[in-house]
Amino acid sequence: MSTPVIQGWCPGALRPMQSGDGLVVRVRPRGGRLTPDQARGIAQLAALHGSGLIDLSNRANLQLRGVTDASHPALIDGLRGFDLIDTDATDEARRNIIVSPFWTEGDGSQEIAAALARALSAQDAPNLPGKFGFSIDLAKSSTIRTASVDIRIEWHLSGWLVRGESFVTGAMVDTPEAAATAALELARWFVDSGGVEGGRGRMVRLWQNEPRNTRHDRLPLRFREGSDAMLGNAPPPKPGTFAQGQLVGFEFGQMQAETLAQLGDLGPLRVTPWRMLLIEGLTEAPQIPGLITRADDPMLRVIACTGAPGCLQAHAATRPLARALAPKLTETLHVSGCAKGCAHPTAAPLTLTATPTGFSLIRNGTASGTPLREGLSADDLTETNILNEFP
Ligand code: SF4
Structure with missing residues (x-):
């Protein structure tokens, strides 16, 4: 499996990331909430200064795609007018x-x-x-x-x-x-304990690298x-009605700017780490094209990153394959354009990772996990029952 390029940082609005379809500009709503004006404003700016495609990230942010070097400054000015921009890229x-x-x-x-x-x-x-x-x-x-x-x-x-x-x-x-x-205080302890190496680091890695018998004492x-810590742990929710409002999903967590504007008309929006939005106070599923409103929608069983041609690192298109396979699935499938696994960094029941020689099939692992089968074509996968052959 070829090695993906690890950037080690996430895009921001002030520090966008280059992708196959232009700059990706990440907007971080304060408190995880967008007012109706902010939602409509982002939608208008995404259409004006980008391709109009908006992704929801698993970090509960929005990503505006297809921005150019020329349109980026005007986009930032517009977002700043809606209080969506920090003082500088470090903040x-x-x-x-x-x-x-x-x-x-x-x-x-x-x-x-x-x-x-x-x-x-x-x-x-x-x-x-x-x-x-x-x-x-x-x-x-x-x-x-x-x-x-x-x-x-x-x-x-x-x-x-x-x-x-x-x-x-x-x-x-x-x-x-x-x-x-x-x-x-805990973040400072993480830094002082050597948690950052070469500008990268995560708390779990620091903790795992400590000897078991002494790490708690540190x-x-x-x-x-x-x-x-309390043990109460609920599974990630599905689209539906909740006390706080309606939770709605999107194919691959992506929507058109117009959809965001329509959702903004319904009320304040809360972003989530499940690539869904919660519309505050709404008691019925909205009738807007492109939304996933049913908990049993087959598209909820597939996760796929941008893939080719939108991502420069992708070895194949991911979403058409995931869409074709969704009705056949009984469990979650992650289709990844490379071993980096951006769309789902943790293990999934089934993963297909694109490589230069076809798709690798991984069971209960991440996109970089050990494959059970390699060199599979999209036709192999859509025209056979390979995915259901591995218990
Ligand atoms: S996982 Fe997908 S989006 Fe991430 S770098 Fe690889 S191809 Fe690109």
Whole structure:
């Protein structure tokens, strides 16, 4: 399998990433929420300065595609007018915060997100790697534990718990400011403990590299003598009606600008790490073309990255194949244009990874996992039952 290029950073709005179809400009909604004006504004700007295609990322952001070097400055000016741009690229890269879309008014989630964003933009904030992120989920049963983050702020019986990813204990806090302070203390400890190498690093990797018998002792006192993480863990939700509104999906997490504008007309939108949007307060599924509103829609069983020709690293087109295979599937399939696995970095029941010599089939692994079969063509896959031959 050929080795993909690891960028080690995520695109931003001020630091976009080049892709096969132009610049990718990532917009990070504050508190994971877009007002109707912001949603309509992004839609208008995406159509005016990009291709009009908008991706939802598994970091709960929006990505505007097809932007050019010439159109980028005007796009940034427009986004700034909707309060969607940070002071500079460093602030933007640090403000990597996922908020559970199931927050409720007054539960503290929005206040913690604002306090954390302020703390991360302070002059003395730690210099964190580009992919380092935070999550806020104050529900008793967390739905976002599968999201890739490094520091979590979670509900606890006696307050809120701040803990590192994969740590079993954390520090208890009771105000948004205290939560932000504790999260930054843990982030500083991560940096001081050698968590960053060559500008990259993740909390889980640092933790796994520590000897098992001593790693707990290395934690700052209040993170090791605080409380244990709660076990409540819910699977990622499907489209449908929730107390907070309607959760809707999109084929491959991608929509046209016009769709975003129509959704903005229905109410404020909450971004999610599942490439779906929650429309606040809506009690019925919206009748807008291109939305996935049913929990049993076959397209929810496939995940596929941009693939060729949109991504420069892709060895094949991914989405037409995933679309053709969706009705045949009984479990989740990830189709990846290369071994990097951007669309689904963790293991999937079935993965097809494009290589220069065809697709590799991987069972219960990531896109770079060990294949069971190699050199498969798109025709092999669509015209046979190969995918269901491996229990
Ligand atoms: S996984 Fe897909 S989107 Fe990511 S680099 Fe490879 S081909 Fe491109």
